[in-house]
Amino acid sequence: MVEIAARLGGLAPTQPRIGGLLIVERNVMVYRRTWMILFSGFFEPLFYLLAFGIGLGAYVGPVTLDGESLDYAVFVAPGLLAVSAMNGAFYDATNVFWKLRYGKVYDAMLSTPVAPKDVAVGETLWAVVRALLYSAAFLTVIGAMGLIESWWGLLALPACFVIGFGFAGAGIAAVTWMRTWKDFEFTTLVMLPLFLFSATFYPITVYPEALQWIVQALPLYHGVSLVRALTTGAVSATQLLNVAYLLLMGFVGTGIAGRRIDRLLLK
Amino acid sequence: MSTVALSLRPLEFFFAQYRRVWRGTAVSSVATPVFFLLALGVGLGVFVDRSTELPGDVSYLDFVAPGLLAGAAMQVASFESSWPVLSAIKWTRQYHAMLATPLRVGDVLAGHQAFIAARLFMTAVVYLVVITAFGAVRSPLAVLTVPVAVLVGLAFSAPLAAWGAKTELETSFVAIFRFAILPMFLFSGIFFPITQLPTAIQWFAHATPLWHGVDLCRQLTLGDVAQWSALLHVVFLVAWTAVGMTLAFLSYRRRLVR
Amino acid sequence: MAGDNGQPLIHARGLVKRFGELVAVDAIDFDLQRGEAFGFLGPNGAGKTSTMRMIGCVSPVTEGTLRVFGLDPAHDGVKIRARLGVVPQLDTLDMELTVRENLVIYGRYFGLPRRELGTRADELLEFVELTERANDKVEPLSGGMKRRLTIARSLVNDPEVMLLDEPTTGLDPQARHVVWDRLYRLKRQGVTLLLTTHYMDEAEQLCDRLVVMDKGRIVAEGSPRELIESYSxxxxxxxxxxxxxxxxxxxxxxxxxxxxxxxxxxxxxxxxxxxxxxxxxxxxxxxxxxxxxxxxxxxxxxxxxxxxxxxx
CATH class of the missing domain: 3.30.70.980 (YebC, transcriptional regulation domain)
Incomplete structure (x- = not known):
């Protein structure tokens, strides 16, 4: 018979230093098998780039940004890069919903030294990793296609980190309020206009002035504006504002998510 | 009892189930076309109209609106025929419950597809109203886009139901959406004429039901119908639906009757 | 294990849990000694699960004193949980992972090194007779197998105390006996067991000492034999x-x-x-x-x- 308790105390558990990293480790374990889902997410912005940048680009013609005339593909690529970072982070928030409400994944963690706040930190971390994976791949592709016009473009990857962080925090916080899958219908109502109207496909100057103000308040606008400045080289102080907006969103979101998850799990 | 009467019964079930979620889908089924038309037809249209001429000298809004209608039909049908089919087979096992009654496999399939057709009909009507409100309809023939959209949808929902009843791998639908549905949405002439694409990909687009649906809807809303080409489109879509339904029937029977 | 000098592993005095108006646990006192198998016997809603959750540091104490390993769950939840093995009433296995991966990742949550966990997982699978299912997904397992996996999982950190909440509820008679057998072996190996049950045969089989709970209160305490002698x-x-x-x-x-x-x-x-x-x-x-x-x-x-x- 196996002496299961023979080493009583012999495996004296050390307290995990960053509980959040263990959540990342678990997710890596899961995706080792379902890598296709992860991998396929990268193609979404790529298909959009080919359709809009190249296909439709011929009909759109050059676009003027800050007085400089740009090829449409050069204009739209950074927009889609920002979108890929946003999506990467946000897809993952959907999984958090499942794990929280149906999968009971965190309930099991709670009987271990992992704490509820680690859950929020870990899932945010993982979502950012996923956002970075997508962004890095997409950045490589648009680089190879010659759609990056400045050395500032190297900073686009850290910029995607900031975008991913912002949307991961906000997304995970948002799903803690969702009760059933039906509520996801409403996330589409938020994500679709963000995707379409955040100056992703054309300069904000198309809009009437009142609308421009609203668009400038949208988080993805700041992501797009930041990445586009870097890949086209038209960098200004505005980009500090972009970064500040997204970081704030990430910190506030993660903070709220931590507290909400705590409340949902510890009764 | 006739097959029609029997297949109305599952239809009733799917409607009862739908009643619980209709609010969410109602909002998004109106909002989605509005968002797309505003962002692309109106917003991006400014640049397209300024820069080039589209075939037939139409505005970009008029060009993109009928395409989006056909595209929406594809998306609604694909969604309704993927996870709901898997669920009725594997998770909630509603199909099994239905088959424990006098219903036959064909009734279950017909009932579910009839529900999808009804959903497509509603979606198409909403779309048509929205694009008319945007002033993107030039001909009364546009009314015919509603049945065409239903047909486009069924050309997708039937083969997908066949796959849903066959597959053991639920994640395969993720792959289908990412690698088949999305590329079709983007490269079947909704957003730009496919003549812009390399010849090989053009042939590929011609083989998809979506391209035929898009072109047919566009002919109808622009009132520029080329009889032979329109007829060919319809025949093509009907053929896809018929083959899809046959495959679905075979695959349902193999899965559900053991 | 260092430093308990005969001091009880779990010590509760006047322990209360309230959910709004509802009093789930109403001022109970008990002590758990090392090496014991101690049970809470009572019907559904007696307050057993609430008591277990407070001990497991996943439910804050409303009132009274609770010490686990001499530590206060309000402040040292992490340290306490590191030394407990929890088998919750409903399985919380990770459906996205395989049987073996469930054990490995659970051990990682305790901060155990990955290298050691491989061997540990294999030992545990052997102990609960799931070696053949090691690389299967969790979902198709039978209720009894899932329960055994949950028990194996709770042992991954070599816990000083195992908390078992209704370990065999919902299992068929044969599966129950397999679970009892494993728990009995653990008891013989000196693992301290704390369990709740509403099956008297389970309490008689496994518990050295038990308390009878009803409506949040303890109404009697003793060994199964003592209880039968005094109250029947x-x-x-x-x-x-x-x-x-x-x-x-x-x-x-x-x-x-x-x-x-x-x-x-x-x-x-x-x-x-x-x-x-x-x-x-x-x-x-x-x-x-x-x-x-x-x-x-x-x-x-x-x-x-x-x-x-x-x-x-």
Missing amino acids: TREVVELRFDDSRPEDFSYWTDGLVSRVESLPDRVLLYTDDGDAASHGLHERGLVPESVLVRRSTLEDVFLHLTGRSLIE
């Missing part, structure tokens, strides 16, 4: 009737038995000599449909203490 008689006569069940039993039973419990489907007579009592009834002319003489169980203890059955 040695034997019980069970009578079942067709339509001719007498209204009043005192006429038939006076002087023959020490106590009568009248239940909807049967009548229980408490006595130290069941055969003598049933013989006496026969002599007085009472003819039930069936007569069964059996030994007293914890069910009888519970019935006596609360006037209700354990499983309603």
